[in-house]
Amino acid sequence: MYPQKEFGNSSFKSSWFNEFPDWLEYSIEKDTLFCFYCYLFKPNSEEHGGGNAFVGGGFSNWKKKERLQTHVGKSGSAHNRARIKYETFVNQKQNIDCVLFKKSKRTKEEYRIRLNGSIDCVRFLLWQGLSFRRNDESEDSKNQGNFLELLKWLCDHNNEINAIFLNYCI
Known part of the structure; x- marks a missing residue:
């Protein structure tokens, strides 16, 4: 009651x-x-x-x-x-740990390669004290900025990174 x-x-x-x-x-x-x-x-x-x-x-x-x-x-x-x-x-x-755990091993490896390639480019630019961007980063620009140009150079010289970054716009 x-x-x-x-x-x-x-x-x-x-x-x-x-x-x-x-x-x-x-x-x-x-x-x-x-x-x-x-x-x-x-x-x-x-x-x-x-x-x-x-x-x-x-x-x-x-x-x-x-x-x-x-x-x-x-x-x-x-x-x-x-x-x-x-x-x-x-x-x-829907827990983030569960979602990440379900990702395939290949997807995780590709993410790690993209992340490490990007981090390497950032480290280099920071060590050299260089800027990351330019005013014109469009696809038809002859110089898209130090970060994107360095990432393209890294792809040209590393087949593993190149294979992963081909699927992404750089």
Whole structure:
């Protein structure tokens, strides 16, 4: 049994958990409701149905059950955006480590070669104190800048790097 309000005989109804099982949180201590999704991933906007009540102080107007549905709102509501953020957070298949682990060994190796080739060019330019760019880096330019020209030179002199960079615009 939940506490009754001093004025009137209204109180929280446990049946509301059946209607909103995923997000409804009840605080026994405060005798108020909170939105689990919005509490964790509250958007910066003030467009919550019911304002900040479901996040900050809690909701306790037991005679206004319709405010729960107002809080949920339509598909683009603040509550639903917070729900999507929560679901993404919980979905470990979208975790960056998992995504990178699924990349093929060949893809990882190609990335490593491109990265190391680019880093070598950057190091050389920094050691020499040379600029990286020019005003005209378009494809028909005779001099596209030190970085791109050095990368082309590296491709011309290293078959492994050349094979990987052929798929990319340089």
